[in-house]
Amino acid sequence: MTQTQDAPASARTRTYSWSDPTEHAALLGRRSGLELLRAMSAGELPPPPIMHLIDAAGMRAEEGSVTLELDPQEFHYNPLGTVHGGVISTLLDTAAACSVHSTLPAGVGYTSMDLNVKFLRAVTVDSGRLTCTGTVLQRGRRTALAEARLTDAAGRLVAHATSSCLLFELPAR
Template identity: 55%
Template sequence: MTVRSRTVEWQDPGDSAKAAATMAGIDFLREIAAGRLPGPPLAALLGFTLDEVEEGRAVFAIEPGEEHYNPIGSVHGGVYATLLDSAAGCAVHSTLPQGTAYTSLDLSTRFLRPVTKETGKIRAIGTVLSRGRRTALAEAGLYDAQDRLLAHATSTCMLFPVPQ
């Protein structure tokens, strides 16, 4: 049996959390995408990045590897769900004014194609479908380099004032 290992480093997530409370969502996400604020530890653990952000839209990317596999040799559905949840949630976050936060209320996911390390880089593209004062609805698609849809999700997010 061949053993593989991986080392993961991340920055204190408290730094970004403090900054989030002082900025509009789009500005906060742009700072993370530009590397001026640390990304979440989960992104370092899984190896994904926030590549694009504009109001109502967020794009994450990952290069799948063996470390993402389930026991049957393909990327685990939890990795798909994490990328889709991140893209949908950050699309919503990009529309929020300073002092407003969100949390996912639900995530409905559909897995359409298998992903392996041979798939190459994949992107999760999230967009806001509707945003009100208390909730927002977003969707996200997971795509390969040929723009084939690999998975799809919808998410409802609850909006609330940032706790003091």
Template identity: 60%
Template sequence: MTDTVVARPDSGQDGLLRTRTFSWEDPLTGATAATEMTGLDYLRAMQAGNLPAPPLLHMLDMRLESVESGVVVFGMTPSEFHYNPIGSVHGGVYSTLLDSAAGCAVHSLLPAGTGYTSQDLSVRFLGAIRVDTGPVRCTGTVRHLGRRTALAEATLETTAGKLLATATSNCLILRR
């Protein structure tokens, strides 16, 4: 991933134009592996770099930091490219972190050949994130795993523990 800042008189307030370039691997490599491995093994292989991360993680500069059975942690360091029009991280970025953590926590409990999809996501925004906030962590935890549905919660916090957002997600279990 490369970020570039160049001077250009017709760009932002500071006269600098920002550009960003990133790379990713074929997402079907990981998607295929996901059908053949338990969710926990799949996520651990992705965290270890043995399977490619999905392109979305590269696009938003997210990191899969920790994977345990029923608990998954994503991290992100806020950047200007996450900003909304009023100069803070866009709510969609919060929601993506929260949905990813909650969904992957569910995935960590699923057997090989079983998938999931989010049925809903209820988000509560509690604090603004800006570049000077520093790194944030999002922890997803499964509260209930049934035969057809799962309930997971996620929290988004600063590294100092300040709560920035919470979410609950119901996931549909897709058994083959």
């Protein structure tokens, strides 16, 4: 494949901005996970940069469950003309891990240990708004298990994931 310096006539551009992610990190020891997530949902805190990157449409948080929304766009597409699996996986990982975060007290952090994704149907702009809900299945002292389900505007399941998260105490700030 040969590339030229000139962009094709059908080229599109996209510009976005984000807030300093250290704002969230500085609050981790002072607020519970649910407080942080609700503040982001309410617009009191900016969302993390990844949410701007994928152009997420919204988030709702309650203890043990987080729901994200995304309107599929062309810039999410892979070479086959469908939403890239990485975008879908990002939604699933975020919903599952944030559902774990919603159960954590101030001073406790987490990180994903694994993510097992099952893609069930193709997603395009015609799929309409996607809804991704993560739910904690089990939480212990050191690990948590969560799942996430991604549905299209018609309510059809398009992908499913399970995730294990490692829980740990954050260093004092």
